[in-house]
Amino acid sequence: MSRLLIQNGTIVTGDDQFAADVFVIGEKIHAIGPELGRRFAVPPDELVDATGCYVFPGGIDAHTHMELPLKTTTSSDTFASGTGAALIGGTTTILDFANQIPGKTLKSAVKDWHAKANGKALCDYGFHVSVTDFNERTRREIAECVDEGITSFKTFMAYKGALMIDDRQMLEIMEEVKIQKGLVLTHAENGDLIDHLVEKFRKAGSLSPKFHPLSRPVIAEAEACSRIIDLARFADCPLYIVHLSSQSGLQRLAPALETGTEQRRSGKSEKPRAPIIAETCPQYLLLDDSVYSQRGFEGAKYVLSPPLRKASDQKHLWAGLGSGMIKVVATDHCAFTSAQRRLGVKDFSKIPNGVPGVEHRMELLYSEGVHKGRLSLQQFVNITSTNPARIFGLHPQKGAIHAGADADLVVFDPNEEHVISSKTHHMNCDYSVYEGVPVTGACRMTILRGKVVVRRGKLLAPAGYGKYLPRQKFEY
Numbered sequence: 001m002s003r004l005l006i007q008n009g010t011i012v013t014g015d016d017q018f019a020a021d022v023f024v025i026g027e028k029i030h031a032i033g034p035e036l037g038r039r040f041a042v043p044p045d046e047l048v049d050a051t052g053c054y055v056f057p058g059g060i061d062a063h064t065h066m067e068l069p070l071k072t073t074t075s076s077d078t079f080a081s082g083t084g085a086a087l088i089g090g091t092t093t094i095l096d097f098a099n100q101i102p103g104k105t106l107k108s109a110v111k112d113w114h115a116k117a118n119g120k121a122l123c124d125y126g127f128h129v130s131v132t133d134f135n136e137r138t139r140r141e142i143a144e145c146v147d148e149g150i151t152s153f154k155t156f157m158a159y160k161g162a163l164m165i166d167d168r169q170m171l172e173i174m175e176e177v178k179i180q181k182g183l184v185l186t187h188a189e190n191g192d193l194i195d196h197l198v199e200k201f202r203k204a205g206s207l208s209p210k211f212h213p214l215s216r217p218v219i220a221e222a223e224a225c226s227r228i229i230d231l232a233r234f235a236d237c238p239l240y241i242v243h244l245s246s247q248s249g250l251q252r253l254a255p256a257l258e259t260g261t262e263q264r265r266s267g268k269s270e271k272p273r274a275p276i277i278a279e280t281c282p283q284y285l286l287l288d289d290s291v292y293s294q295r296g297f298e299g300a301k302y303v304l305s306p307p308l309r310k311a312s313d314q315k316h317l318w319a320g321l322g323s324g325m326i327k328v329v330a331t332d333h334c335a336f337t338s339a340q341r342r343l344g345v346k347d348f349s350k351i352p353n354g355v356p357g358v359e360h361r362m363e364l365l366y367s368e369g370v371h372k373g374r375l376s377l378q379q380f381v382n383i384t385s386t387n388p389a390r391i392f393g394l395h396p397q398k399g400a401i402h403a404g405a406d407a408d409l410v411v412f413d414p415n416e417e418h419v420i421s422s423k424t425h426h427m428n429c430d431y432s433v434y435e436g437v438p439v440t441g442a443c444r445m446t447i448l449r450g451k452v453v454v455r456r457g458k459l460l461a462p463a464g465y466g467k468y469l470p471r472q473k474f475e476y
């Protein structure tokens with residue numbers, strides 16, 4: 001088995017940081033401690049000098065869409081290209097969404113996603129399954145998914161006629177997922193309200209990209225957040241709200257997020273209530289809705305749902321991360337090229353939704369979060385790695401630096417400056433929504449299960465190196 005020694009770095013975990021070496025044998029961390037090099041008679045096969053660098057646990061991006069088929073097109077990053085970009089940016093694990101096709105089974109969705117990823121993904125991966133057509137057969141399949149290590153179930157309160165389910169179906173899914181010890185993930189936007197506004201704009205001939213955010217106002221998210229908490233509380237089912245975008249949404253969630261923590265901490269209740277967890281994305285922390293007024297069709301690059309909000313919303317999302325109310329930053333990576341965007345050149349509602357971002361999550365969060373004083377190093381590690389590992393049943397194998405864990409590590413230079421550009425990124429997309437954004441801090445090396453898979457921006461992972469990760473049940 002290969003032996004790798006990382007020397008002279010500062011190890012950062014979710015609750016600590018200290019100067020130490022990391023010794024890796026095969027795929028696992030073998031030992032952590034000072035001057036480990038002296039303890040071994042035979043020198044390691046590979047020596048990494050991490051002087052001046054942090055050593056972080058590999059990033060976990062809990063929300064991606066590789067090769068996602070929509071009605072008219074498919075998201076442009078494949079499992080090969082998207083996971084390569086992830087590794088370059090320090091993300092060693094992704095959780096992608098296997099979407100049920102209405103009329104078909106969850107099993108067939110999972111089978112399709114295995115076929116896309118198996119032998120092609122370069123980073124490790126697991127799946128959530130999106131339940132878009134709930135019926136008795138689907139109910140029975142939930143237990144089967146959990147047995148196969150797919151323990152999180154995505155539901156949509158928007159996209160009526162395609163992905164959306166109604167409140168009764170939502171409740172029934174929650175009841176079953178609770179029994180099977182899984183987690184419900186929800187896209188919280190009021191689909192009827194949105195459909196009504198889209199129709200109104202179309203009838204009025206208001207068809208340019210700037211009408212996309214106007215058709216999905218903040219109230220659509222806020223209302224759906226309120227409703228979904230009530231449903232989850234009623235069913236006593238653990239709930240994870242994906243891609244929270246606004247201050248109003250956070251305000252509606254806040255009592256549920258805080259109560260959950262306090263109750264568990266105080267130990268007042270014999271059996272804690274099912275937790276409610278929130279995720280946001282770099283685009284909501286760093287971009288705002290002024291981009292939609294760019295000339296011509298330029299605003300189409302930023303069409304995603306929920307849409308970008310006001311600059312003032314960003315402050316509240318950062319504060320939510322700082323206070324621990326928002327536990328995870330994932331990307332909702334869903335790339336479409338400029339040519340694909342043009343499917344909606346005559347009608348904003350036909351622009352494929354989503355932005356690319358899997359490559360830049362760690363560096364952007366470090367630069368805008370830690371470097372600018374909004375987050376501590378521990379918060380950064382929790383938000384990008386340890387929390388998603390715990391929530392999605394990958395801990396302590398992933399998201400941690402300790403003997404016995406997978407050797408998924410990022411050697412990170414906190415001082416290296418660079419500028420994000422589509423000319424240098426590795427995602428399969430001809431533009432970047434972060435074009436020209438200056439970043440302080442860079443991934444110098446990414447190690448996945450003991451293998452150096454990226455060195456100074458160069459991808460070294462062998463084809464198909466990524467491994468499927470069955471996940472544990474949701475414990476609370």
Ligand SMILES: [Zn+2]
Pocket residue numbers: 063065332
């Ligand atoms: Zn998504």
